[in-house]
Amino acid sequence: xxxxxxxxxxxxxxxxxxxxxxxxxxxxxxxxxxxxxxxxxxxxxxxxxxxxxxxxxxxxxxxxxxxxxxxxxxxxxxxxxxxxxxxxxxxxxxxxxxxxxxxxxxxxxxxxxxxxxxxxxxxxxxxxxxxxxxxxxxxxxxxxxxxxxxxxxxxxxxxxxxxxxxxxxxxxxxxxxxxxxxxxxxxxxxxxxxxxxxxxxxxxxxxxxxxxxxxxxxxxxxxxxxxxxxxxxxxxxxxxxxxxxxxxxxxxxxxxxxxxxxxxxxxxxxxxxxxxxxxxxxxxxxxxxxxxxxxxxxxxxxxxxxxxxxxxxxxxxxxxxxxxxxxxxxxxxxxxxxxxxxxx
Numbered sequence: 650x651x652x653x654x655x656x657x658x659x660x661x662x663x664x665x666x667x668x669x670x671x672x673x674x675x676x677x678x679x680x681x682x683x684x685x686x687x688x689x690x691x692x693x694x695x696x697x698x699x700x701x702x703x704x705x706x707x708x709x710x711x712x713x714x715x716x717x718x719x720x721x722x723x724x725x726x727x728x729x730x731x732x733x734x735x736x737x738x739x740x741x742x743x744x745x746x747x748x749x750x751x752x753x754x755x756x757x758x759x760x761x762x763x764x765x766x767x768x769x770x771x772x773x774x775x776x777x778x779x780x781x782x783x784x785x786x787x788x789x790x791x792x793x794x795x796x797x798x799x800x801x802x803x804x805x806x807x808x809x810x811x812x813x814x815x816x817x818x819x820x821x822x823x824x825x826x827x828x829x830x831x832x833x834x835x836x837x838x839x840x841x842x843x844x845x846x847x848x849x850x851x852x853x854x855x856x857x858x859x860x861x862x863x864x865x866x867x868x869x870x871x872x873x874x875x876x877x878x879x880x881x882x883x884x885x886x887x888x889x890x891x892x893x894x895x896x897x898x899x900x901x902x903x904x905x906x907x908x909x910x911x912x913x914x915x916x917x918x919x920x921x922x923x924x925x926x927x928x929x930x931x932x933x934x935x936x937x938x939x940x941x942x943x944x945x946x947x948x949x950x951x952x953x954x955x956x957x958x959x960x961x962x963x964x965x966x967x968x969x970x971x972x973x974x975x976x977x978x979x980x981x982x983x984x985x986x987x988x989x990x991x992x993x
Contacts, residue, residue, distance in 0.1 A: 683733065683737040686937070686941040686975065687730045688945065688967060688968075688970070688971030688974070688975075689733075689942070689945060689971070690729040690730065690825060691725065691729045691730055692944055692945035692964065692967055693729065693822070693826045693842055693944060694728060694825065694829055695722055695725055695726070695729075695967060696826070696838060696948035696952070697833060698721050698722060699952060699957070699960035699964065700835065700838070700960070701713055703957050703959070704900070705955075706835070706899075707833070707834050707835070709830055710785075710830065712784075712785065712786050713829060720784065721785075721829070722963075723781075723784075725781065725784070725785075725828075727777050728778050728780075728781030728784070728789070728793060728825075728828055729781070729825060729828075730774075730777070731775065731776075731777035731778030731779075731780075732793065732797070732800065732825055734774040735774040735775050736800045736803070736821075738767055738770050738774060739801060739804035740804050740808075742771065743804050778793050778796075779797075781793075782828055785828060789828045789829065789831075792824065792827060792828050795824070796821055796828075799821050800821060803821065809861065810867075811862075811864075811871070812863075812867035812868070812871045814850075815847050815850050815867075815871040815874075816847070816870070816871055819843045819844070819846045819847035819874075820843070822843055822846035823839050823842060823878070823882065826839050826842060833886075835899060836883065837897045837899075838947065838951050842944060842947065843875075843878060844875065845940065845944065845947070846940075849936060849937065849940035851863065852919060852936050853933045853937050853940075854933075856919075856928050856932050857928070857930055857932055858929055858930075858933075859933065900951075900955040901954055901956070902954075903953070903955075904951045904952075904953075904954025904955055905954070907953075907954055908947055911943060911950060915940070919939070938975070942971070945968035945972075948968075949961055949964045949968060952964055
């Protein structure tokens, strides 16, 4: 079968009304939950699990140290993906009417997905997050419930007040990394994820021409919130462990340097995309998509940089699978929504 024949046959199958309706419904649920980028949240949680078990100087809880690694990774994936999907479902539910004007292609706005289905998906993802967090004990469950509440606040109000929304989003990203191990010693990777989330969301908001616009006061508030969050993060770490883990080079210089290189590459990509695409929703999507990929790359850099090759290859496998899955799902979405019909 030729490369050109495969998409043609796929289009012919999807053109059949009953088949296309069912596939379109499934694709709409997948788009609602943003499953193609959920691997970034999973990468953050997997990093903490792997680092807590193998990183020098870490003191994992008995449950984290003694439970089978793959059970922990499975629970972490369920918790992280559940939290991420819960947020995306709420986002589309609250933005349904605004998306009808600004982003009519979204599942709810386009009518491809019913409102009731979105509500059910929200409930299912919330339950999945709590069940996954149960792998890590009571503290993990309580923290997950707190994060679910924070996501609800962000979706209902935070996004309409950009300064507060950016800070709250960065805190959610930092908080979900503590679900497996709230006593994490080396917190620099958490700080990097928190900072990355805030910067990426800020760039997407400005370059994507979102409303309401980011004013100077909102930017100042977000910067102030980031400073306070940074102080709080490292203050809590020092209270738990003294001065251990406060140096980014505590586990060698390779990891931090690799992360700096990754930041430079991401910056270059955003600049080039901005010049090629121009400001607007397309650039907003690209900034977020590349930003999600970079979270898994940071995790790989920290693990390999500390000489943890086994955990590093596990993370690299997740990153590779996530990136390939993202590309494949994007192609499938396009094929489902715009099937290639038979051409004479």
